Amino acid sequence: MAGAIQFLSLWMLASVHAISMVLAQDGNHFVHYDFRKADLYVDGMASTKDGRLKLTNSSKRATGHAFHRTPIAFVNSSFSFSTEFVFAIVPEERTSYGQGMAFVVFPSIVDLRYGAATSYLGIFNRGNDNKTENHILAVELDTNASSEALEESDNHVGIDVNSIVSVESKDASYFDDTVGMNRSLVLASKQRIRIWIEYDGENRLLNVTLAPLETPKPRLPLLSRSIDLSKIFKEQMFFGFAGSTGWGKVVLHRDIKASNILLDEDLNGKLGDFGLAIFHDRGATFEATRVVGTIGYMAPEVTAMGVANEATDIYAFGVLMLEVVCGRRPVEPERSPGQKILVEWVASCGRRGALLDTVDSKLAGNFEAEEAMLLLKLGMICSQIDPQKRPTMKDITEYLEQKKRIPHISFDTAAFGIPIVPIISDETVTAQGSALSFASFLYDTITVLFRGR
Template structure:
């Protein structure tokens, strides 16, 4: 049955609702509040207040039948409401509010700040949300492609608006656009209307003293029938983050298959607006000249302190950041999450700086925050590379980049927290064996899966350039995830003739990379081969405190293979906990991947086939090629590779992980 209702949210808890003309229904105060939503001391309905990182919602308690059950088509509806947003003039704008049509009035997964209490980082954009919303957004979020910090948007299952426009209205007489500041504290009326006969959704704004403009602010041709369910809840949602503001709803009317009407003469004024302006004026007139001077001095001092504090948390946004899209965290949030980057939260250090453990203030999610040091030689260039690559990659064996921040002269990256840290801490643990052979073999396959995705399955070829045990992180289930994309490059960039500096870690660098500085998927394969040997043998690719014939791991394993003793290179800490066939396979595969001739190395998809047993190592492959050059003269490839005079040693080469 078609339902009609009119809700006027006024005078505290006594919310009066007019009787419906078509359905004959009358509702009285049937509004459910959630979060910080309240009836304020001024007898006004307020969604949010000045509480940090909070969510406030108000929904009509009963669901509305919004679709025809016989044909699945949405009904037409009309709603109008008057809102006001009050912001402290000394502070920046908060995040705004939204009118919402939702299958549930709970929205328990809705996060605060820029998510407006509707979605969160994981479900934003999911078609299973079944949400239609009109956002009144007062903060520009780059991740949602916001057009400015004062706009209206139509949202379908996502906070990336299908259509948006600066807040304002078009004059009836001239058609000229007039801007409306939604954070002015003034009362603004909004109309949201859906016409099911033409499948059109219109949104209109106007100051309270004007009638509804003939031309809508936003008009979207859309059939919302596939989006919504048969019964939906209607209401409002808002949120605050580190930036706060109060969101008021002064009156609301909603009607199915008709035109919503609202009696504007009964609406209350907004607190902290006209009255505060009047008091400010009286105070200014009453001040003496000496009082004015004193006030000016005090005000200047407060402004100075405020600017000084603001400088500490100043953030930078440049043009290149807009296109990449990962979530941008505020510096204040990350500062709080890491307890001010306290030493006790430090997880490790490396060539790129420090990594800290953090707990996000609202969601309480554990994260790892990488702070790139000021004296890092890679600096901004590598930071941009990481944002441009890992920020868009999604694979179960890649460490997920949750977002980033640039503030206080620092470059910050936020990752999923890996409770078991990096693989090298397990392999080189002298106290006890913490990863057995089954776990090591799975880790080797996990890294192969990640590299296959980067090289052959993503939209463009990504070369990691720094594969090693310290960059392989382990989650709570010891699943391996390849991380640290600070050196990553797309295939287009690696072919740039000016990109000729050697990057990577000493011991994993392919001979051709040492000569020309150009990273390719094949140079990643070489590093992966060294990584395989490292995991099986339990030692680094280059060791100084061993006998001369064992310094280079590739040389040593190859020599033992020639002697028929390849299994003698296996990590002694494994004891009998090893599958002979698998260990021999990985050792030979490591040699094949670390071949000095790039054209002989396999692709990562082939490596996966070998590891899964879907293919056998080439029978006609002569591993003795490892000990010959193109003229047939013997040499030691690994020693030659790592002592080539053209190599330029940098700080990153000396790094043994972070």
């Protein structure tokens, strides 16, 4: 490699921590084993409190940056450089908010402050993405599928030039020299992975290579891209890391109910009718311009504020479980007071120690009491008024498979989301530009489906 050679070595560990860094530039060496003593610019979620560089934490939809304050001079058009670091991305136990991280070379520290979270990885934003004046090179380690069609993998490595859409990307893997074949790597596996990023300025070639920590450097890179970085870099460039959190995209069904559950020939349930579903950022709250759903299945925050997220579907699923066990609709206006609303009735029976009295009488006692109790308690836990206290679907699966003990539940009705029931008898209610007779809210535009379609 001709020209000045810059060498950078970093370690990344546990939720993306950097441990050591070595930089050689024109014969000068910079060594940072304790990042508290390093001359770094750190912002957002990034931290060096214990000497390691931690880019991300459990914050949702946030960013973290860490860059060397001293820029590198790229005055020779045939410059070459290489960087090597070890990283480990550790998802949270409950759920992962991680989006990924990237090694970045860029002209101004200030520019990165406006990098957006989620798929933008804290580097770009909607306004500056894909602009030639960015002068940015990034090698991304992405742990969530991008909304861009070119990057559908949730476990890929990409080369980015002035845009979050990679000029080249591949699923994470390494070439195993001992068997002469590629082996897959999971980026968010808690395992330490080494990466080499090398640019040959004489041949205008950028190589990116990965391998497990204990594996020698493979002879074949994962990515090899012909590119002239002298046309992208300015004479002074900064280097460092960016990371972001964000769930990617999820489907909010918004109308989970018994009539939308289909059974196959083996009586396995399948969720159908996605007519009200939306594709939305994971972990973000969707604020609707109109309220849609079915009375009895809609979470309190939907009817009161028109907001929806994964927790609102969890509420509906909880009501569905109660409906299956009890053999009753979520709302039955013709019943006596105290029994009209299923969640409220189950809670009242639970308070007096008669939870099993709610089981469908048509079963005539032919059921496993322990299984019925599990479903009833789980249905009520999913129906809690506080969305943050509702379990995730992962939790629900582990409870049903008895891999995790279901938490204690209090049957105080104040803790549960009691549906707001309109004073109507029609199957469907639609109000446009007028108030609707609900107990505690007023909407200018509202569409509510009552007792199914």
